[in-house]
């Protein structure tokens with residue numbers, strides 16, 4: 001039986017593990033054992049603090065065509081869940097969104113506008129509403145509808161789905177990848193360690209992109225507002241709470257809550273939606289996004305083993321997870337030697 005080990009239980013590790021397991025079991029009808037090995041599981045992965053809004057963000061120089069393909073894969077997956085009986089459990093919601101920019105020479109970056117629903121540019125009158133109290137004016141905006149899949153719900157749902165199909169989990173930190181590949185019984189190893197790859201592989205292209213957010217109670221809010229400028233804020237409702245953001249500090253590894261960042265977040269978000277002044281503060285959170293010059297999704301041979309890398313998803317790990325998992329599966333299937341083993 002083919003033995004596959006996935007290192008990392010973040011959204012990309014779990015998505016890759018499920019994708020492989022379900023394909024082998026339900027499409028190829030071939031026995032396979034998939035094991036997820038990870039130092040941390042939900043609720044302690046990077047995605048757990050995020051709002052899980054669909055939207056490509058902070059992806060370095062990753063080619064746009066790949067980002068489009070991967071993010072479309074996730075959008076289709078979210079649509080499937082949304083239309084299924086699992087939507088509530090998986091925390092998948094449809095949400096109206098407004099993205100605003102202050103850039104003078106460009107519109108809101110929207111190479112993905114064909115993926116989301118009902119994308120239209122804001123009219124000057126609509127833009128004026130957001131510009132009322134501002135000195136630096138927004139120059140354009142895009143209104144559309146997309147999904148949130150808050151990882152605090154999505155990850156437990158995916159873990160359950162993985163276990164139901166016979167997937168195994170093991171809490172373990174891999175400290176020496178070469179020794180692990182050589183000595184383990186896995187035929188294929190999928191590396192989804194996110195920022196952990198910086199240490200595990202000595203990958204000098206990796207860097208943390210620190211993100212601090214505040215969660216508040218504001219159950220009357222049903223719209224995401226995102227300021228795309230470098231010093232912009234964002235507001236993203238989840239099912240029970242609303243995420244106010246946020247920072248994106250490159251090469252900052254500080255996981256402590258910073259009071260100045262908190263003030264920036266609260267003041268900026270109140271300017272966008274004044275009603276937040278009366279929202280109940282719940283907690284603050286800091287996470288380190290797995291930044292990389294380019295997302296790494298490729299396979300390499302190590303002896304008679306296949307090692308597939310899937311890490312460096314920056315600020316879009318949730319947005320890309322299912323699409324990237326698709327490519328992980330294709331890399332696995334296209335390996336001729338493995339094909340003959342099926």
Ligand SMILES: Cc1cc2nc3c(=O)[nH]c(=O)nc-3n(C[C@H](O)[C@H](O)[C@H](O)COP(=O)(O)OP(=O)(O)OC[C@H]3O[C@@H](n4cnc5c(N)ncnc54)[C@H](O)[C@@H]3O)c2cc1C
Nearest residue numbers: 008009010012039040047053174194196211287317318319
């Ligand atoms: C504030 C903030 C807001 C965000 N908002 C969004 C959003 O709205 N939408 C969106 O798409 N993305 C968002 N992101 C980005 C998203 O959270 C990340 O891109 C995503 O979580 C990365 O997932 P991952 O599975 O690749 O890595 P991780 O979630 O970091 O998982 C890595 C896993 O590998 C394990 N691991 C690491 N090293 C080892 C090792 N040596 N041995 C064993 N296990 C190991 C870890 O324990 C963990 O389980 C946000 C991030 C932040 C910080």
